[in-house]
Amino acid sequence: MSKNKDPNKAIRAAAHPDRPGEDCRAKPGIFHPEVDVRRCEGKGDCAVVCPYGVFEIGRIADDTFDTMPPRVKLKLWVHGKKTAYTPHADACRACGLCVVACPEHAIRLVRTQ
């Protein structure tokens, strides 16, 4: 579980009126965050606010990059080809903090069970 590096971002996200899952106490594994790599700019607010260490920021895979349209490639390139991954998606508790913290509206929660 990663330590929250900016409590102010998490506090702002917790108070966001559009936050889904505020009262949700989903067990791990029922919901996963899904990142739209076309929107993601890889700056990592999601990783900062997630209490369960679901996200990591890394370089987008070359084969994924190659499938992107030119305007998305340019955007990814400008942002150092960084994107959010969810290596610990199974730990997600559907609290919704990442959804409202993402400035690019790149995250949605999907039910997996």
Ligand code: SF4
């Ligand atoms: S907060 Fe949104 S834009 Fe930023 S890294 Fe996470 S998914 Fe990408």
Ligand code: SF4
């Ligand atoms: S909804 Fe899931 S991935 Fe997003 S911050 Fe909450 S626990 Fe983390």
